[in-house]
Amino acid sequence: MKTTKQLSLLLAFALMMSCDIINPDEPAPAYLVIDSYTFETEYGSEGTNSEKFSEIWVYAGAEFLGAFEVPCVVPIIANGATQLSLRPGIKNNGMSSTRRAYPFIQPFDINIDMYPLEFDTIRPEFRYRENLVINNLEDFEQGCIFTAESSSQSTMERITDPDIVFEGNGCGEGLLLDGENILRVVSNEQQLNLPANKLTWLEMNYKSNNSFAVGLYAVTSASIDKEYLVILNPTTDETGFDQWNKIYIEMTSVTGTYANASHFEMFIECIRDGSVDEVKLHVDNIKTIHFE
Numbered sequence: 001m002k003t004t005k006q007l008s009l010l011l012a013f014a015l016m017m018s019c020d021i022i023n024p025d026e027p028a029p030a031y032l033v034i035d036s037y038t039f040e041t042e043y044g045s046e047g048t049n050s051e052k053f054s055e056i057w058v059y060a061g062a063e064f065l066g067a068f069e070v071p072c073v074v075p076i077i078a079n080g081a082t083q084l085s086l087r088p089g090i091k092n093n094g095m096s097s098t099r100r101a102y103p104f105i106q107p108f109d110i111n112i113d114m115y116p117l118e119f120d121t122i123r124p125e126f127r128y129r130e131n132l133v134i135n136n137l138e139d140f141e142q143g144c145i146f147t148a149e150s151s152s153q154s155t156m157e158r159i160t161d162p163d164i165v166f167e168g169n170g171c172g173e174g175l176l177l178d179g180e181n182i183l184r185v186v187s188n189e190q191q192l193n194l195p196a197n198k199l200t201w202l203e204m205n206y207k208s209n210n211s212f213a214v215g216l217y218a219v220t221s222a223s224i225d226k227e228y229l230v231i232l233n234p235t236t237d238e239t240g241f242d243q244w245n246k247i248y249i250e251m252t253s254v255t256g257t258y259a260n261a262s263h264f265e266m267f268i269e270c271i272r273d274g275s276v277d278e279v280k281l282h283v284d285n286i287k288t289i290h291f292e
Helices: 004-020
Strands: 030-034 055-060 065-066 072-076 080-091 099-101 106-113 119-121 132-138 154-158 171-176 182-186 198-206 212-219 224-232 245-250 262-271 279-291
Touching: 030 055, 030 080, 030 154, 055 072, 065 072, 099 119, 171 182, 171 262, 224 245, 262 279
Parallel strands: 030 119
Antiparallel strands: 030 072, 055 065, 055 080, 080 099, 080 106, 132 279, 154 171, 171 279, 182 262, 198 245, 198 279, 212 224, 212 262
């Protein structure tokens, strides 16, 4: 979130725009202020409420006004009762070029009276939609479903170090020590039944000092096909510390290709890139989501 000082600058800029730039023949806008938002989940059925919404998509009636980073000031031509719909946006597959409104979040709809040159502040409250199938694949609170493949030189284990764990009591850790170059683990204790004809995403928290890949094995009666979904960059900051990140990975392109798959299995693959002596990969809160 940006600071209160930054929001004040946005408000001042909005006033300057209304006073100096708008053509007198054009109606003056009202201003919608969004300075924060919340996202709540039922942990037992929906998993973590960690999120990385990159912006808020704003609609007035049926008109799309744009996607705005929070905090923001949104000019709206309005004079009286106004129907607003706010939807959180994500960087699909972690890419800025593929931003979209996340379809699994219930829009925050509100009717308010808005008038020219007046400021109205709202703080949207977001939740998952009700018609979803959410599989909390692994939160590492009890164990670790990932096992090493035969070609792997290391494995993934549940750790409980509070200085490393993202939230709760545990997370998954994969290490490549001296002489080890390949980590390949698969969720073969969890056979994922993912639909071929519906939008399907994977959410995950992670941090790493080495690039790594996430993908799916599509298991059919005739074959087991390996499909990569994304390759993620290290999350090491400018001070040399690894930082937790959140990713939304769309799986529809793979699940839609394998309509005849009996099930899918998730894999994580990390190959040493030579940038560090000890490769460290941590993951948490892995869940798959699709519509019923």
